[in-house]
Amino acid sequence: MEDQIRTEVLKTIPYGFYITGVVGADGEANGFTTCWVSQVSFEPQQVIVAVRKDQHTHDLVESGGVFSLNFLDNTQEDLARKFTQTLEHEDNTVGGSPYTTGEATGAPLFEEAFAHLECRVAGKMEGGDHTIYLGEVVAASLRRPADILTDLDTLMDYGG
């Protein structure tokens, strides 16, 4: 019973939705829907992202040492759903979603996102079944004004 309450309480933590863009040392680009993200420092500007260890994309962050955060707006639930699946990389697209290569890091910047941050991995910490990557923000772009998609807008969830 206490376990169930713990899960329920954890599920009330609100999150924004992003596609984390990754590129391995061999140049393979990919991306996955992510919500365990937070800013953790003003100076330098740094964020953390928790990445599940058994995911293919975890290997790409490990080998590439960079990631991007691609901000999804509140009409992009379908895109968020697509990026919860393992997707193929082909000709500057991932699962058919086009991207450009970030100039600062080489990480993919998905064109459908309304804003991007490029980050260099500055540290990491073991977090049970996830690795928590500390990323230093080295570049940003804002393509259009929008409100971020959150778990309050959809039935999709991660947590508990």
Ligand SMILES: Cc1cc2nc3c(=O)[nH]c(=O)nc-3n(C[C@H](O)[C@H](O)[C@H](O)COP(=O)(O)O)c2cc1C
């Ligand atoms: C709402 C939602 C949020 C998610 N957030 C995260 C997250 O913060 N970290 C993570 O590692 N996986 C997260 N996932 C799971 C990944 O999106 C999913 O495992 C993806 O398929 C991994 O890509 P890969 O198989 O190509 O490695 C989330 C899934 C959902 C449904």
